[in-house]
Amino acid sequence: MGKLTYVKSASQLVCMDRGYGPRTGKGMSMLGIIANGSVVIEDGIIVFAGSDALAAQFLSSIQDEVEVIDASGKVVTPGLVDPHTHVIYAGSRENELELRLQGAKYIDILKLGGGILNTARSTKEASEEELIGQSLARLDRFLLHGVTTIEAKSGYGLSVEDELKQLRAARALNDRHSIDVVPTFMGAHAVPDEYIHNPDGYVDLVINEMLPAVAENGLAEYCDVFCEQGVFDNVQSERILKAAGRLGFKLKIHADEIAENFGGAELAAKLGAVSAEHLLKASEEGIRALAKSGTIAVLLPGTALFLMERAADARRMIDEGVAVALSTDCNPGTSPTVSMPFVMNAACLTMRMNPAEVLTASTINAAFAIGRGEEIGSIETGKRGDLVLFDVPNYRQLQYYYGMNLVHTVVKNGRTVVKGGVLVDRYEPAD
Ligand SMILES: N=CN[C@@H](CCC(=O)O)C(=O)O
């Protein structure tokens, strides 16, 4: 045997329900809990998950050195997965919060050259190393909040060269940090100033130059579009996403965030997108279409709160059979947070998701939303040894003690990276 990590005596080992594909309906409340549970990880992969008694038997014949992590009194869950972030950016936009507090609208700030365009300016000005440095610091904080895998979108470049820079930064983060980073190309995040009178010219640039360059360099797995009134309409979004699909990208859509009846959910379903994200204003037909197409709803209740808008109708989605995942949306405009635990609280308190659904949405369903459902998101033999130990004895308390970071220990690929709430191991080894 190789290097072993033995997490033992968890008061609750939350394995997540066994099954295929994203969890829906009542399946979102089934957690597969083992009381007094243990996990054994060998060379980064889970080789045992079960009761303490069976773990002792499993380990009895093993002579190798074992790192023991005592989880007594704690809940152990899979590492949290954040399937929608814009974590790679430079600068900050606290002024916009104040403008919105005075009544300004997010989309009007963008139209006046602020918002995404503001961050695009600071991101262009930053060197690639500066961009990586600022983003690495955010990944450290993600880890401290129990997140072991994230998705990261480009979309603050808005030119061929700068979009590639952002995606190279995503690759560097994946290589240099213990958090795994799944890259998404989102050149269609806003129309840059130079195309303001020719938005279709920008769509052509995305299709004819950006997408082929990203594909050629193997820099992204997904393509996403901000399908929204005043940004990219349904026709433009469909053109971009179909071109992306032809090049082998999997699809995501920022859908129905701001305008009513814009048809983003319907478009996501029609194109067979892996996920539709935001959905604050999704129509009933749109929700039913997502259920039918198996498109995952990635909900961002922190963003709704920060924009002071009503959150998405998670209850209707779950009742209609849509698989729901949760995410921070980490970005400098609408959600400057890295806290999945806070987002989980917000999902419970503003969308009435129950504590079990919240955990499913932050682990296994989030993993499926980024194409990693077979590798992470549950505690099962053969999956990666990504675990979080929370300083509470049962998972329901994770939503009861709100607004607190209860993460005690984080194990990534079998390595302890956070211990006692402190970051102890940030980077992957050089080899
Ligand atoms: N809505 C579009 N994109 C981001 C916000 C990006 C920004 O404002 O910088 C979001 O998901 O909320």
Ligand SMILES: [Zn+2]
């Ligand atoms: Zn977003």
